[in-house]
Amino acid sequence: MRASLPKIKTPYLLLFPGFAFLFIFFILPIINLAQTSTQTPIAGGDTGQNEQTFAFSNYINAFIENREQFGRSFVYATLATIFALAIAYPLAYAIAFKSGKFKNILLVLVVAPFFTSFLLRTIAWKQILGEEGFVVPTLRNLNLMGQSTTITSTSVAVVAGMTYNFLPFMTLPLYASLERIDPRTIEASGDLYANAITTFRRVTLPLSLPGVVAGTLLTFIPAAGDYVNAAILGSPNTKMIGNVIESRYFKIVDYPTAAALSFTLMAAILILVTLYIRRAGTEELV
Amino acid sequence: MAKERSLSAEAGSILTSGISRRAVLAGAGGLGAVGLLAACGGGGDDAAGAGSVRWGNWPLYLDFDEDSKTYPTLEKFKTQTGIDAQYFEDYNDNDEFFGKVQAQLKLGEDIGYDLVSPTDWMAARWIRLGYTQKYDLTNIPNHVNILDSLKSPSYDPMRESTLTWQGIMAGFGWNTEKNPKGVRTIEDLFSPQNKGKIVVLSEMRDTIGVILLSQGIDITKVTEDQYMNAVDFMAKKIADGWIRGVKGNEYAEDLTSGDATAVIGWSGDMFILASENEGKFDFAIPESGGTISGDNLVIPSTASPEGKANAEKLINYYYDPVVAAEVAAYVNYVCPVKGAQAEMEKIAPELATSEYIFPTQVTSSRLSVFRSLTPDEETKWAEAFQQAQGN
Numbered sequence: 001m002r003a004s005l006p007k008i009k010t011p012y013l014l015l016f017p018g019f020a021f022l023f024i025f026f027i028l029p030i031i032n033l034a035q036t037s038t039q040t041p042i043a044g045g046d047t048g049q050n051e052q053t054f055a056f057s058n059y060i061n062a063f064i065e066n067r068e069q070f071g072r073s074f075v076y077a078t079l080a081t082i083f084a085l086a087i088a089y090p091l092a093y094a095i096a097f098k099s100g101k102f103k104n105i106l107l108v109l110v111v112a113p114f115f116t117s118f119l120l121r122t123i124a125w126k127q128i129l130g131e132e133g134f135v136v137p138t139l140r141n142l143n144l145m146g147q148s149t150t151i152t153s154t155s156v157a158v159v160a161g162m163t164y165n166f167l168p169f170m171t172l173p174l175y176a177s178l179e180r181i182d183p184r185t186i187e188a189s190g191d192l193y194a195n196a197i198t199t200f201r202r203v204t205l206p207l208s209l210p211g212v213v214a215g216t217l218l219t220f221i222p223a224a225g226d227y228v229n230a231a232i233l234g235s236p237n238t239k240m241i242g243n244v245i246e247s248r249y250f251k252i253v254d255y256p257t258a259a260a261l262s263f264t265l266m267a268a269i270l271i272l273v274t275l276y277i278r279r280a281g282t283e284e285l286v
Numbered sequence: 287m288a289k290e291r292s293l294s295a296e297a298g299s300i301l302t303s304g305i306s307r308r309a310v311l312a313g314a315g316g317l318g319a320v321g322l323l324a325a326c327g328g329g330g331d332d333a334a335g336a337g338s339v340r341w342g343n344w345p346l347y348l349d350f351d352e353d354s355k356t357y358p359t360l361e362k363f364k365t366q367t368g369i370d371a372q373y374f375e376d377y378n379d380n381d382e383f384f385g386k387v388q389a390q391l392k393l394g395e396d397i398g399y400d401l402v403s404p405t406d407w408m409a410a411r412w413i414r415l416g417y418t419q420k421y422d423l424t425n426i427p428n429h430v431n432i433l434d435s436l437k438s439p440s441y442d443p444m445r446e447s448t449l450t451w452q453g454i455m456a457g458f459g460w461n462t463e464k465n466p467k468g469v470r471t472i473e474d475l476f477s478p479q480n481k482g483k484i485v486v487l488s489e490m491r492d493t494i495g496v497i498l499l500s501q502g503i504d505i506t507k508v509t510e511d512q513y514m515n516a517v518d519f520m521a522k523k524i525a526d527g528w529i530r531g532v533k534g535n536e537y538a539e540d541l542t543s544g545d546a547t548a549v550i551g552w553s554g555d556m557f558i559l560a561s562e563n564e565g566k567f568d569f570a571i572p573e574s575g576g577t578i579s580g581d582n583l584v585i586p587s588t589a590s591p592e593g594k595a596n597a598e599k600l601i602n603y604y605y606d607p608v609v610a611a612e613v614a615a616y617v618n619y620v621c622p623v624k625g626a627q628a629e630m631e632k633i634a635p636e637l638a639t640s641e642y643i644f645p646t647q648v649t650s651s652r653l654s655v656f657r658s659l660t661p662d663e664e665t666k667w668a669e670a671f672q673q674a675q676g677n
Contacts, residue, residue, distance in 0.1 A: 046414055130544065237676060239675075
């Protein structure tokens with residue numbers, strides 16, 4: 001009897017700091033955000049002064065007004081995820097199976113960009129892809145690009161920036177699941193007369209799926225809410241929903257719309273991710 | 287009449303005089319030594335435990351010495367008074383800064399600054415909301431030095447809680463290689479060589495103000511219809527690929543990187559760019575007129591009594607014509623302090639005649655102030671301006 005009571009309590013005590021953290025820094029702000037999202041400006045009040053009127057129409061208005069940026073966010077995030085997967089899969093595969101003694105160095109190289117700030121790296125890309133950087137004049141001289149065509153301020157630059165910035169988030173989970181594959185399963189496939197393509201399709205790929213799911217989620221979710229790449233590498237015609245939320249919050253000082261948009265974005269991501277996980281299966285995710 | 291490929295008289299004089307930011311500062315350094323000696327003779331006793339003051343200001347808005355990485359006039363102030371003046375170049379955008387500190391101001395919690403630099407219309411909002419403290423003018427005897435034209439703005443007719451830091455003209459800036467004839471009208475701005483390489487300011491009153499003026503509209507009386515019409519004009523230019531970006535101070539980077547060849551920009555920035563890039567850039571007030579506004583030294587309601595008193599001493603110091611001239615020689619914005627022009631004669635005579643630092647009556651008459659907006663208009667107009675830029 002005496003021993004069982006602490007036994008029951010211990011896990012809760014251990015969980016307490018985590019729960020307290022989540023409560024203060026996640027649950028409370030979410031409640032606050034939810035309250036703000038249904039407010040309307042006080043009649044005759046000053047900029048940024050709102051009152052609770054349970055105006056759920058804020059959600060509809062916010063969505064209708066900004067559906068274009070919503071659409072763009074999901075298209076860009078999807079493209080960046082696909083490109084990141086296309087680049088990261090061979091990379092992770094090579095590191096896991098073919099790198100030999102260079103494995104650790106290559107892994108460090110994948111993580112190395114994190115040693116510099118996300119912002120600085122994006123600004124560097126702006127310079128590299130800018131009019132007087134290295135890339136644009138070279139492509140123009142080779143006649144691969146028109147004299148008036150530019151790279152920065154286009155959707156190409158935004159998607160490229162996102163792909164680059166989220167690449168490590170794709171590579172690392174892929175590497176982790178590829179590395180765990182027992183090489184004997186691949187040998188066995190060869191013994192059963194499967195060629196390389198069949199082996200990849202029937203053995204390696206299915207076994208690495210948890211990595212693919214984890215990697216795509218880790219890329220897609222932050223990419224959909226990203227606004228830094230669009231702000232630095234894009235133009236007014238490539239603004240994403242994150243830019244709208246930022247402008248509503250900081251520029252227009254329209255907190256209710258900003259909050260409603262944030263909730264809508266969260267809900268949209270949640271729905272998409274749920275559908276995706278249902279389809280891809282999560283049993284092996286953890 | 288503009289000669290081909292010629293710089294404006296002011297930019298030319300900055301360049302030909304051999305005055306670079308560094309040269310100006312070398313001069314200032316000399317003055318600094320005098321100031322230092324004076325300080326040793328006088329306020330030595332006050333120095334101990336004089337406390338600190340935290341000042342948030344716009345980037346490139348105070349004389350800076352590249353070699354020592356310090357702000358010479360501010361260093362002098364510190365030595366003279368013993369006050370630990372901390373300077374933060376993190377006031378990048380009026381709306382953004384307001385968004386960042388508003389919640390704390392509302393709750394009366396320290397925002398981390400004892401002195402901030404909002405533009406006129408934003409200073410008006412701070413006053414309306416009770417987020418400012420009235421100056422103790424006995425601490426700022428130099429407040430009488432403010433130019434007569436700036437003495438009583440509508441938002442603070444007695445100048446009880448604001449004093450102008452610098453006046454800012456907005457007009458056209460351009461790359462002189464791509465626009466050898468200069469950019470003086472809106473047609474020059476939207477001429478084919480600039481297509482896709484035009485950047486305009488994210489400061490709504492400046493960008494839309496310049497557009498409205500080009501349409502012959504008086505911005506001191508602009509109506510909502512006229513305003514929305516000008517916003518539509520901008521939105522169309524963005525959709526058609528003329529305007530590449532709507533930005534704050536970063537437009538300067540776009541000019542130097544070649545991503546922008548013509549801008550709606552601020553006078554001081556453009557002259558600093560011109561002097562750093564051997565005349566590659568120039569600035570002019572549009573023929574149809576430009577906008578003028580001021581950034582103000584404002585003490586937030588959350589500043590402690592000590593922070594407030596020190597902020598007042600700092601304001602007083604910068605309203606000394608000698609110091610004001612040193613700052614103006616570096617920042618090249620409109621100097622709000624009487625007597626600074628005479629002081630400028632001593633350190634940089636070429637700049638003392640600059641219309642962009644000490645505008646004459648004729649120049650002033652070409653500049654207008656965007657009318658003040660009601661809170662409702664502020665939100666609605668800002669929303670339209672943001673939506674036009676894709677937000």
